Amino acid sequence: MPRIVVFLGPSMPHDEARSVLDADYRPPARRGDVLAAARDGADIICLIDGVFFQDSSVAHKEILEALQMGVRVIGASSMGALRAAEMDVYGMEGVGEIYRAYRSGEIVADDEVALVFDPVTLEPLSEPLVNIRHNLRLAVNEGFIDEQTAADLLEIARARYFPSRSYENMMKDATGRIPGEKLIQFRRFLESRRADLKREDAIRALTRAAEAARELTASSCSSS
Numbered sequence: 001m002p003r004i005v006v007f008l009g010p011s012m013p014h015d016e017a018r019s020v021l022d023a024d025y026r027p028p029a030r031r032g033d034v035l036a037a038a039r040d041g042a043d044i045i046c047l048i049d050g051v052f053f054q055d056s057s058v059a060h061k062e063i064l065e066a067l068q069m070g071v072r073v074i075g076a077s078s079m080g081a082l083r084a085a086e087m088d089v090y091g092m093e094g095v096g097e098i099y100r101a102y103r104s105g106e107i108v109a110d111d112e113v114a115l116v117f118d119p120v121t122l123e124p125l126s127e128p129l130v131n132i133r134h135n136l137r138l139a140v141n142e143g144f145i146d147e148q149t150a151a152d153l154l155e156i157a158r159a160r161y162f163p164s165r166s167y168e169n170m171m172k173d174a175t176g177r178i179p180g181e182k183l184i185q186f187r188r189f190l191e192s193r194r195a196d197l198k199r200e201d202a203i204r205a206l207t208r209a210a211e212a213a214r215e216l217t218a219s220s221c222s223s224s
Contacts, residue, residue: 002043002213007033009049010117010124011077011202021046021206027122029079030055035062038071043216045071046209048202050079052114058083067091072212075099076205077198078113078128095208096201098130107133113198114162127166132157134197135190144189149182 004023008014014025024042026033028049037045045066050058063083066073067090075084076095084094085102094103101107107130115126136150145153156177157170167190171183 002216003041004044004046004209004213005037005040005042006046006206006209007049007080008046008202009122010115011049011198013122017202017206020203021210023206023209028117029058031057031059032062034058034066034073038066038069042071044209044212045073046205047073047075047080047083048077048205050083052079052110060087063087063092064090072216074205074209074212076208077201080205081201082110082113093208093212096204097134097197098201101130111162115165116163126163128198129154129157129162129165131195131197132165132167132170135194136186138193138195139186139189142189142193144185144193145182149178149186152178153186 004021006017006021006023006025007027007029008017008025009028017025023046028051029047030051034045034047047058058079060083063073064087073092074095075081075092076099081094081096081099081102084092084099088094088103094100098113112130112133113128115124115128117124133154136154139145140147140150153170153174156173157165160169160173171187174183
């Protein structure tokens with residue numbers, strides 16, 4: 001069976017991920033981790049989470065070197081989506097809505113997917129802007145708030161430095177600036193319909209890695 005290494009952290013708990021894909025799960029990637037996994041014999045590397053500002057991020061050069069070694073590199077959700085949008089022309093495979101948003105230029109800033117997380121449990125301690133953006137769009141589509149309210153709330157959330165972004169902080173900052181009834185409506189949406197786009201894309205990436213493993217197995221069997 002092909003060896004799969006997955007770099008995953010706050011986007012989805014490892015125990016839940018294992019129910020989707022049996023793989024070697026590692027914490028968010030730092031610089032050098034992708035190349036080390038390739039040199040250790042990984043056939044498929046699924047880059048989902050990686051460090052941003054607290055340590056050196058995954059380098060483009062190490063992804064390129066892994067690809068040149070014949071490793072299939074899949075990216076999604078967080079650092080993986082960002083790097084895939086930059087490296088897909090060299091063979092890295094991007095998966096999911098966040099990757100497509102970076103690829104199309106709908107979002108461009110690194111801090112759209114940045115958050116802080118517990119270094120031991122890997123649980124998220126802030127809300128990434130890409131998730132806030134997604135839920136505001138859903139709330140508009142489902143009639144909870146209007147487009148102007150969504151745009152105003154997004155700018156309020158964007159104004160905070162990423163470690164302190166949360167729905168509660170966004171609502172607190174919006175008090176007195178956005179009518180109270182509109183904030184109540186958005187709270188109702190969050191209580192009943194809140195989505196986690198980063199988690200959804202992580203699942204898409206794990207599913208794609210499983211497909212890639214089957215493809216490699218089939219190719220190996222046909223050539224032997």
